[in-house]
Amino acid sequence: xxxxxxxxxxxxxxxxxxxxxxxxxxxxxxxxxxxxxxxxxxxxxxxxxxxxxxxxxxxxxxxxxxxxxxxxxxxxxxxxxxxxxxxxxxxxxxxxxxxxxxxxxxxxxxxxxxxxxxxxxxxxxxxxxxxxxxxxxxxxxxxxxxxxxxxxxxxxxxxxxxxxxxxxxxxxxxxxxxxxxxxxxxxxxxxxxxxxxxxxxxxxxxxxxxxxxxxxxxxxxxxxxxxxxxxxxxxxxxxxxxxxxxxxxxxxxxxxxxxxxxxxxxxxxxxxxxxxxxxxxxxxxxxxxxxxxxxxxxxxxxxxxxxxxxxxxxxxxxxxxxxxxxxxxxxxxxxxxxxxxxxxxxxxxxxxxxxxxxxxxxxxxxxxxxxxxxxxxxxxxxxxxxxxxxxxxxxxxxxxxxxxxxxxxxxxxxxxxxxxxxxxxxxxxxxxxxxxxxxxxxxxxxxxxxxxxxxxxxxxxxxx
DNA sequence: CTAGGGTTAG
Numbered sequence: 001x002x003x004x005x006x007x008x009x010x011x012x013x014x015x016x017x018x019x020x021x022x023x024x025x026x027x028x029x030x031x032x033x034x035x036x037x038x039x040x041x042x043x044x045x046x047x048x049x050x051x052x053x054x055x056x057x058x059x060x061x062x063x064x065x066x067x068x069x070x071x072x073x074x075x076x077x078x079x080x081x082x083x084x085x086x087x088x089x090x091x092x093x094x095x096x097x098x099x100x101x102x103x104x105x106x107x108x109x110x111x112x113x114x115x116x117x118x119x120x121x122x123x124x125x126x127x128x129x130x131x132x133x134x135x136x137x138x139x140x141x142x143x144x145x146x147x148x149x150x151x152x153x154x155x156x157x158x159x160x161x162x163x164x165x166x167x168x169x170x171x172x173x174x175x176x177x178x179x180x181x182x183x184x185x186x187x188x189x190x191x192x193x194x195x196x197x198x199x200x201x202x203x204x205x206x207x208x209x210x211x212x213x214x215x216x217x218x219x220x221x222x223x224x225x226x227x228x229x230x231x232x233x234x235x236x237x238x239x240x241x242x243x244x245x246x247x248x249x250x251x252x253x254x255x256x257x258x259x260x261x262x263x264x265x266x267x268x269x270x271x272x273x274x275x276x277x278x279x280x281x282x283x284x285x286x287x288x289x290x291x292x293x294x295x296x297x298x299x300x301x302x303x304x305x306x307x308x309x310x311x312x313x314x315x316x317x318x319x320x321x322x323x324x325x326x327x328x329x330x331x332x333x334x335x336x337x338x339x340x341x342x343x344x345x346x347x348x349x350x351x352x353x354x355x356x357x358x359x360x361x362x363x364x365x366x367x368x369x370x371x372x373x374x375x376x377x378x379x380x381x382x383x384x385x386x387x388x389x390x391x392x393x394x395x396x397x398x399x400x401x402x403x404x405x406x407x408x409x410x411x412x413x414x415x416x417x418x419x420x421x422x423x424x425x426x427x428x429x430x431x432x433x434x435x436x437x438x439x440x441x442x443x444x445x446x447x448x449x450x451x452x453x454x455x456x457x458x459x460x461x462x463x464x
Numbered sequence: 465c466t467a468g469g470g471t472t473a474g
Contacts, residue, residue, distance in 0.1 A: 046465075086465055093466080124466045155467045162468090183468050190469070219468050226469085255470040262471065290471045322472050329473065361473040395474055 038084055045090035054094035058103065061091055085111075085119045092125040096132050104129045120146070124153045131160025155183045162191035182217050190223040198227035202236065209243075216243075218253040225259040229266035237267045241276070258287045265295025286317050293326040302334015309343075321353050328359060332366035340366050357387045364392050368399030373408055390419040394426065401429055406437045424455040 041064065048057035064083075088111035095104030108126045116122040123146050130139035143149070143157055154177045161170035174180065174188050185208040192201035205224050208214045216224075221244050228237050241260050244250050250257045257280055264273035277284070277292045289312040296305035309327045312319065319327075324347045331340030344363060347353045355363070360383050367376035376399065380392050393416045400409035413430045420426075427450035434443035 042465080089465055121466050128466070150466085152466050157467095159468060181467095186468050194469085217468080222469055253470090258470045285470095287471050292471095294471060320471095325472050332473080358473045363473090365473065391474060398474085 038082070038087065042084070042086040042090055045087060045094065049090050049094035049097055052097070054098035054100075057091060057094035058098075061087075083110075083114060085116050085122050088114065088116055088119075089121045089125045092122070092129055096125070096129040099133070101129065101133055101135065118147045120148055120150055120153065124150070124156055127153060128156045128160070131156055132163075134160070134164045136161075136166075151177075151179060151181050151184070155181070155187060158184060159187040159190075162187050162194070165195060167191045167195060167197075180212075180214075182214055182220065185212070185214055186217065186220040186223050189220065189227075193223060193227045193230075196230065198230040201227040202231070216247070216249075218249045218256050221249055221256050222259055225263045229263050232267050234264075234267045234269050234272075237263050237269075238272075254283060254285055254288070257283065258285075258291050261288060261291045261295065265291075265298060270295055270299040270301065284315075286312075286320065286323065289317060290320075290323045290326050293323065293330060297326055297330035297333050300333050302330045302336045302339075305330030305334065306336065306339055319347075319351065321347075321356060321359070324351075324353065325358050325362060328362040328366065332362055332369065335370060337366055337370055337372065357383070357389055357392065360387075361392045361395060365395050365399075368396050369402075371399075371403045373399060373403060373405055377408060377412070388419075390416055390423075393419070397426065397429055401433050401436075404433075404436065406433055406439070409433045421453050422455050424450060427455055 041060070044060060045057045048054060048060065088107055091107040092104050092111070095101070095107060104126070108122075108129075111117075111119070111122045111126075123142055127139055127142045127146075130136075130142060139157060139160065143153065146153060154173065158170045158173050158177070161167070161173070170188065170191055174184065177184060185204065189201045189204045189208070192198070192204060201224060205216070205220070205227075208220075209216060221240065224240065228240055241250075241264075244256055244260065250260065257276075261273050261277050264270070264276060273292060273295045277288060280288060289308060293305045293308050293312075296302075296308065305327060309319070309323070312323075324343060327343050328340055331337065331343065340363060344355065344359075347355065347359075360379065364376045364380050367373075367379065373396075376396055380396055383392065393412050397409060397412045397416065400406075400412055409430060413426065416423075416426050427446050431443045431446040431450075434440070434446065
């Protein structure tokens with residue numbers, strides 16, 4: 001029985017099935033297993049923590065804790081198992097997932113009282129919590145006071161620093177770390193890539209593979225690929241692709257395959273992206289389709305993108321909001337306005353997806369860039385105020401400038417000013433529109449207004 | 465038991 005429940009919970013955690021976890025919880029309560037086996041209790045904690053309901057982990061703890069209080073005050077003969085290192089590890093993890101530092105700190109304290117001051121797993125969980133929250137004073141205190149650290153302890157700190165952009169600090173720890181593993185190297189690559197130091201990210205990858213003889217994982221490739229895209233180097237793209245292929249990472253993880261599609265497209269070779277995409281055959285998933293549509297859109301191949309969308313639907317895939325955004329973008333860049341509007345109808349009516357601000361932005365751009373300004377303006381006016389933003393109106397203002405519609409430009413600028421007054425580019429654009437229309441007095445007014453309001457000018461934008 | 469980024473407007 002215990003073994004069965006255990007495997008049920010382990011599966012529930014890995015496949016994210018909150019309902020199973022919950023049902024097993026009730027079952028354990030009624031059968032009394034929960035208060036007899038700390039192992040089952042811990043597994044349940046872990047399931048809640050991983051399954052996105054950390055609050056339930058806390059209440060489960062509270063339930064058992066109050067049982068303890070009750071039993072210690074009465075002279076019951078029932079022997080209750082006590083919390084162990086696993087319990088505190090999972091409870092602190094639940095607090096990390098709930099982004100609740102106060103609760104986590106409490107569990108850390110209780111873990112220490114229970115004698116786990118020097119326990120690697122418990123303390124690493126605490127370290128992870130502080131690192132995830134970017135509270136470096138506490139993170140470093142835990143790290144410094146750990147009598148034994150393992151590679152996970154180091155990696156938690158390094159990857160935490162990386163996520164918060166503290167690359168210099170991460171780097172010094174990296175150099176100091178005795179035995180780096182694939183997670184360490186991946187973390188450092190990721191750290192360089194995410195702040196745009198693509199060349200250094202790539203060098204680290206080279207060092208990792210060639211000098212250190214370390215085997216990159218699928219995550220390493222996923223972390224590296226944006227660097228390849230950033231460098232726009234087809235040679236490197238092919239090299240990394242071949243390497244991933246040879247190491248079996250593409251067959252192993254569809255995410256790697258999808259990032260290869262994306263990177264070929266971003267390196268400027270939509271043909272390679274498309275060929276690789278087609279070669280995936282039946283392994284393609286929704287993200288693969290979305291990625292190739294995005295790539296085709298980037299390269300202005302509207303018709304081809306639409307063709308992929310249709311094929312995708314025929315293959316039985318249900319497009320999501322990202323897929324629709326991609327195809328709108330393709331229609332926008334390919335000048336396929338009426339197709340785009342049909343896709344909007346399909347999204348809302350057939351798939352019951354409400355457009356979000358990015359969808360609106362894309363569609364407004366699509367209409368506006370072909371000069372269908374009234375339709376674009378009406379669409380923009382129909383955006384629910386909760387999600388409206390200045391970017392959409394700015395797009396429209398750009399189109400008004402391009403198509404010399406001064407009256408609409410004035411209306412649009414008024415809208416923009418209701419939302420944001422401190423962006424210099426808007427004043428510059430409106431000024432230039434007035435100049436183009438020969439309305440020099442109005443242009444001058446805008447120039448003055450910009451200085452009055454001390455609006456920030458953009459780099460690369462003329463300062464009137 | 466503890467660590468690591470698939471696609472997303474202008």
